[in-house]
Amino acid sequence: SHLLPYFPHQIEDITTLLAKPEHLLALRMGKGKTRIVVDAAAHLARSAQIDTLIVVAPAPVRSVWADPDPGMGEVAKWLAPEVRTDVVLEEYHAKTKALRAPTCRLHILVTNPEFIRRKARLDPLIAYAKTRKAMLVLDESWQYQNPQAEQTKAAYRLRMACQRVVLLNG
Numbered sequence: 001s002h003l004l005p006y007f008p009h010q011i012e013d014i015t016t017l018l019a020k021p022e023h024l025l026a027l028r029m030g031k032g033k034t035r036i037v038v039d040a041a042a043h044l045a046r047s048a049q050i051d052t053l054i055v056v057a058p059a060p061v062r063s064v065w066a067d068p069d070p071g072m073g074e075v076a077k078w079l080a081p082e083v084r085t086d087v088v089l090e091e092y093h094a095k096t097k098a099l100r101a102p103t104c105r106l107h108i109l110v111t112n113p114e115f116i117r118r119k120a121r122l123d124p125l126i127a128y129a130k131t132r133k134a135m136l137v138l139d140e141s142w143q144y145q146n147p148q149a150e151q152t153k154a155a156y157r158l159r160m161a162c163q164r165v166v167l168l169n170g
Contacts, residue, residue: 141167
């Protein structure tokens, strides 16, 4: 999987993500948005620019990010084997007791906008992000276009706690 050759746009977008703390990836489905983000995050973690990747994806897509099986989960599929050993991939959901920084180079937390809309769920995530070098990924970012919507407000508050952000849209 990680040995597949890159398309020119993927190399360009990875380079842009490394250079810019804020970026919008607007690519059609199947053009490698997740691979671009995973590769850029791994590089940023290796160079100690980030230590946390917070992915906010709609509930039906959350498992695509979070599944530890490389056949099902995009993070597991695209993380290079030499990186995978120093990454902790977790979901932030109702069963999460507390957010603690694991001993690893990169902590990947996957959640969904419906879950973090509530202040009691968002505030601990914001507090955690403020203690980390965090990169935020807002997948299907079209969901945050209404400034009055609770999930837009939550995404904005979380973004303010993170040093980097990438918006994904297909």
